[in-house]
Structure formats: C-alpha cells, structure tokens
Amino acid sequence: MLAFLLLVFSTLAVFVVAQAVVTVDCGKNSMSVRWTEKNTQLDPSQLRLGDCPPTQVSVTPQGSEAAFYAEFLTCNIRRLVTTNEIKFETEITSPSLSKATPIYYPVGCAYKRQEDWAPPLYDPLLFHIHGQGELAFRMDLMTDDFSGVTTTTTFSLGSMIPVAASVSQQNHQPLILLLDECLASTTPELGPDSHVYPVITNKGCFVDGKNTNSRFLPRNQLSEIRLNVQAFKFATGEDVYLHCSLVAWDPTNLDSGNKACQYDRTNSRWVLVDDPSQSSLCSCCDTNCQGRKKREITAGTTSVTSVIGPLVM
Structure with missing residues (x-):
C-alpha cells in the first residue's frame, strides 16, 4: 500500500x-x-x-x-x-x-x-537478486478481458484481437518484456517472398496504431505485455499468422532500440508506454531506430520469436 x-x-x-x-x-x-x-x-x-x-x-x-x-x-x-x-x-x-x-x-x-522505496511490482526478496537463469517466453490469444486464453481464432474486421506475452524469470534479475517486432503473414514461417503486414516494427514502435485503434494496454507487471490489435483487411478470409519477436531487457536501461512506443493521435506524437517522460526514445519511430548492444544479463536466451495462428479475419 x-x-x-x-x-x-x-x-x-x-x-x-x-x-x-x-x-x-x-x-x-x-x-x-x-x-x-x-x-x-x-x-x-x-x-x-x-x-x-x-x-x-x-x-x-x-x-x-x-x-x-x-x-x-x-x-x-x-x-x-x-x-x-x-x-x-x-x-x-x-x-x-x-x-x-x-x-x-x-x-x-x-x-x-522514501530512500528505500522499490516498485511494488517486484517481490522485495527478488528485487536485488541478479542471478543467471533460463527464461521462459510465452505469447497467447486472450479473452476480451484478458482473464484467460481464448480458443477463438476468427475475428470480424474492426474487432479487437487481444494478445498477451510474458516471460517467466525465476532466479533472475527483474526484466521488462518488450516486443521488438510483430508482423502478420499468410505463412507460418517468414521467408524472402512472404507477404507481410507490419504491426510493430522499428524496435518496439506500434506502427499499426497510427491509423487504427490498436494499442498497448497498461502493464500489470513488467514481465508481461498486453496489446489489442484491431483486425485488419490484410489477407481477408485467409489464414493469417502473427510473428512477434519477444525481448527480455533491463528495465532501468531502456533505449531507442529497446522500448514500447505507441502513437498518440490526439497530440500527433510517439509516447513511451512505460515512462512518457522519456518519450524522446520514440522520436526515431518514423525513421530508423538503433539501440545499444544487448547487455549480458543472462546466460540463457534473452529473445525469441513466437508465432500465433492461424487466424482468420
């Protein structure tokens, strides 16, 4: 409290x-x-x-x-x-x-x-632990209220597709989960000739939200990220697969290459979801974002690609 x-x-x-x-x-x-x-x-x-x-x-x-x-x-x-x-x-x-x-x-x-204040999202027993450990990533389609995983895979155009991703990090320093990239494709594997639709690109920029109601949702915890993707006309009636790159990162070391940004259409600007006071990190979203080299935060994998599908719009 x-x-x-x-x-x-x-x-x-x-x-x-x-x-x-x-x-x-x-x-x-x-x-x-x-x-x-x-x-x-x-x-x-x-x-x-x-x-x-x-x-x-x-x-x-x-x-x-x-x-x-x-x-x-x-x-x-x-x-x-x-x-x-x-x-x-x-x-x-x-x-x-x-x-x-x-x-x-x-x-x-x-x-x-207070000098000893720590974010309540962290278990105080784990907050100062910087252990090395395996990370388990997960991404699921969710029910509308995010109370559980859904079995629905067909969506009407304009409706919301709820997606949640998380990383399990037992015995590990606290990490923030980010989505480096999400692309929709008609194939379960991406190749040079794949037909794709960009949802999140440029190292965490939610580009689909510039012209739609797609958006990140407030976090419940740093190790999880939720978003609503508005069902789009891409490949209407065909099988669609959502390919996302999940990244676990040091929450105290966000930069232009490791961030979650969405477009504020009311004020015509990009906003850093987790700390709007640092929204300058999102200024590259319309050009080319380059981040620092990944920190050696774990002996295990710090990023994976996850695929959801097939979906039908």
Whole structure:
C-alpha cells in the first residue's frame, strides 16, 4: 500500500483552465478530480480521466460539472519515479466535438519518495537478486478481458484481437518484456517472398496504431505485455499468422532500440508506454531506430520469436 511507502502526499490543488476550474484531491492511493465548466456546450459525460468516464456528471443553465474518482495505476494513470518524488499522472481529455475545442489537460499527484522505496511490482526478496537463469517466453490469444486464453481464432474486421506475452524469470534479475517486432503473414514461417503486414516494427514502435485503434494496454507487471490489435483487411478470409519477436531487457536501461512506443493521435506524437517522460526514445519511430548492444544479463536466451495462428479475419 502506498500509505506505507510515502512520507507525505499532496492534498488539494485547484487550477483554472480557460472557463473551467479543475480541482485535484490526492489521497493515499487514489485521486479525486472535479471539472467545473461554465461553457454549457460541453457535455461533461464526454470527458475522460485517462481512459475512465466520470463517476458523476451534472448539467445546469449555469454550466456543467464532471467528477472522477480513480485509484492509482487504473484509468491509464501512470507512475513516474524520480530521485526525490513519486508522481501519478494522467490527463483530462474530450473527443473532437463540433461546438467545442477538444480538451487536453494534465493532472497528477506528487509524493515524496522514501530512500528505500522499490516498485511494488517486484517481490522485495527478488528485487536485488541478479542471478543467471533460463527464461521462459510465452505469447497467447486472450479473452476480451484478458482473464484467460481464448480458443477463438476468427475475428470480424474492426474487432479487437487481444494478445498477451510474458516471460517467466525465476532466479533472475527483474526484466521488462518488450516486443521488438510483430508482423502478420499468410505463412507460418517468414521467408524472402512472404507477404507481410507490419504491426510493430522499428524496435518496439506500434506502427499499426497510427491509423487504427490498436494499442498497448497498461502493464500489470513488467514481465508481461498486453496489446489489442484491431483486425485488419490484410489477407481477408485467409489464414493469417502473427510473428512477434519477444525481448527480455533491463528495465532501468531502456533505449531507442529497446522500448514500447505507441502513437498518440490526439497530440500527433510517439509516447513511451512505460515512462512518457522519456518519450524522446520514440522520436526515431518514423525513421530508423538503433539501440545499444544487448547487455549480458543472462546466460540463457534473452529473445525469441513466437508465432500465433492461424487466424482468420
């Protein structure tokens, strides 16, 4: 619990944004946000805190109001850790509306970091272990809520294909799982003449998400990565195989060649999924990304290629 990790926490902040007033109340492990707007053309139910809708809305002739309550690490709230602080950040946004300018307003809570703080995703008994050990990679098609592996292999165009990949790392230093590349092909093996459709390329850039709703999902743990791939027109009606290169990497040593980036279409920029403050690592996604040589982190394999299929769109 954050209550045992933090020395102090912010309580209440009030900001004025154009005609709106934003109030952020930071709790021990959650934030409450209230957006009050005099512009009656704004439908407060359209607002989002991260990817969550308001918990309460009201509209009167005097204006509109949206209230949000979210626990940290839900609703696409990101945790950023610096030398002295732990920050939880997200944005209030709205879709493009005919009578209103789209809204994008960052909100967050900042806390003082204890010197001995370690990410709760790690077992504290394993956090400082740097053992050598075999790594077991896995990639599966999942149910829509990622509660288990699915047996469905046929997808309607435009629907989401849930995919989860993981690496088992017993007796090993903590590693982050990344997808170096994912290509769709009509063959179970890639060859020089294979017909392919790029999903993730350029060492972790989710290029398919530039023009579709494909996206990475928030991590539950660093050793797992989840994504939704929107079913595409490539090879409609034929067998399709998804070829992905899975890489286990030092989470403290991300670079332009080892990263997870997706395109923020609202702001027309690439964003580093695991730490937006380092999104400059994604600036090469539209050109050519080159990373450092792999660190000698294990005597076993640190990358594999996994294939899912056949799928039918």
